[in-house]
Amino acid sequence: MNYLLNEGYESNIKVSKALGSKIYIGKKPYEDLSYGAGTLLLGHNSKVYKNIINNLKSKKISNYAAPNIYAERLSKVLYNYFDGYFKKFLFCSTGSEAVLKSIRIAKAISKKDLIVTVSGSWHGSLDQFLFFPSKSMRPECMSSGISKFYNNNLKIIPYNDINKSNKILKKFKSKIAAIIIEPIQGCLPTENAKKYLLYLQKFCDKNKIILIFDETITGVRTYEGSVHKKFKLSPSISIFGKCIGGGAPISVVGVNKKFSKKLLDLKKRVYFGGTFSANSTSAFICYETINFIKNNKKIIKNVNLKTNYVKKEINAFLKKNNLNAKVYSFESMLRIVFSNEEIINRTQRDFLEKKQDLNIIKFKKFLFKNNIYYPSNGVLFLSKDTSLINCKHLISKICLGLTKYFK
Ligand SMILES: Cc1ncc(COP(=O)(O)O)c(C=O)c1O
Structure with a gap:
């Protein structure tokens, strides 16, 4: 008997506990580069988290599937955190659910179907988004069990490529309900996307298309609060998840002023619902986490400084030794790309990494042998608890592994 796991080099690993920067497999500690897939900016079992859980108990917070003061307070803190930009918040339990509901809102308001x-x-493990682009940018399904009709209402444009995106968008502009984008992507985190995001924003404004920023990873993790705030952009709808909840399963759809009004003006309302939506426990943990981060912004600054240090040291080593890899980062999210060519999107990354599959697995196993947990999806995170000593350890082992397999 077993539970269904994704394939991956770590499919036999069973984590038993975690503290600070370490996860434990059996009794052995491993330096964590996943932090709960980016949910734990404050580290594992942080003091802040423990205090929140203690407060949860002392306030006798149970699970209310009814409107509650904690969801109300959370809306207020989110409203302030994002400087009043979002007028309506919808609470969900996962990033995928938030994506699904944001798409429903976009289709209801635009009365169009093409996404x-x-x-x-x-955007999560959703039937309508389990597609990748073919060479000619046609959506190709990446999973069995997905109904064929999903790709009728889907178009894909290439990230960070204005010319090619423009050609596709111009062709379909009158039919498009929304463009959804992970503004800074886990598959290639880079600061160099502002121009592309600005182009999308202008295209959407001009053609009355709804722009959805999926900031499941970048929301709250970004020093300014989000990518839209950092780059001074104005999405119609944004999605937040992961570290916004400090470890609790909660995600948020934020709708800006203009589209909140349109949502209220609809003749037939958009139907939501969910047993755990806006539940008091998650709402309380999320509220306390955001308040803590808001009042301790230097924590984000420090994690970002450490991430930058790790990136710079490894890249300097790679350059000096002419190795075939390069580290990319955005705030405290990192990715090692197993090619030293300068690239701008995942299509290029996949092409260059195509022949490296075996070496990538060997590299991950090498790190694992050296007590470093490298998540199989390759999206790496540092946290408040990644100390400078931890960083130096990471740098030395990663450089050793890259020398072994990417000369
Ligand atoms: C940008 C983004 N959107 C959506 C999701 C889906 O979130 P969840 O796994 O909580 O459903 C993820 C998860 O990794 C994500 O990174």
């Missing part, structure tokens, strides 16, 4: 996604963006 555009951007190559390399991950």
Whole structure:
């Protein structure tokens, strides 16, 4: 008997506990590069988290599937955190659910069905988004069990490529309900996307298309609060998840002023619902986490400084030794690309990494042998608890592994 796991080099690993920067497999500690797939900016079992759980008990918070003061307070703190930009918040339990509901809102308001996604963006394990672009940018299904009709209402444009995106968008502009994008992507985190995001925003404004930013990873993790705030952009709808909940399963759809009004003006309302939507436990943990991060912004600054240090040291080593890899980062999210060519999107990454599959697995196993947990999806995170000593350890082992397999 077993539970269904994704394939991956770590499919035999069973984590038993975690503290600070370490996860434990059996009794052995491993330096974590996943932090709960980016949910734990404050580290494992942080003091903050423990205090929140203690407060949860002392306030006798149970699970209310009814409107509650904690969801109300959370809306207020989110409203302030994003400087009043979002007028309506919808609470969900996962990033995927938030994506699904944001798409429903976009279709209801626009009264159109065509959704555009951007190559390399991950929007969760949803039937309508388990597609990758073919060479000619046609959506190709990446899973069995997906109904064929999903690709009728989907177009894909290439991330960070304005010319090619423009050609596709111009062709379909009158039919598009929304463009959804992970503004900074886990598959290639880079600061160099502002121009592309601005282009999408202008195209959407001009053609009355709804722009959805999926900031499941970047929301709250970004020093300014989000990518839209950092780059001064104005999406119609944004999605937040992961570290916004400090470990609790909660995600948020934020709708801006203009589209909140349109949502209220609809003749037939958009139907939502969910047993755990806006549940008091998750709402309380999320509220306390955001308040803590808001009042301790230097934590984000420090994690970002450490991430930058790790990236710079490894890249300097790679360059000096002419190895075939390069580290990319955005705030405290990192990715090692197993090619030293300068690239701008996942399509290029996949092409260059195509022949490296075996070496990539060997590299991950090498790190695992050296007590470093490298998540199989390759999206790496540091946290408040990744100390400078941890960083130096990571740098030395990663450089050793890259020398072994990517000369
Ligand atoms: C940008 C983005 N959107 C959506 C999701 C889906 O979130 P969840 O796994 O909570 O459903 C993820 C998860 O990795 C993500 O990174």
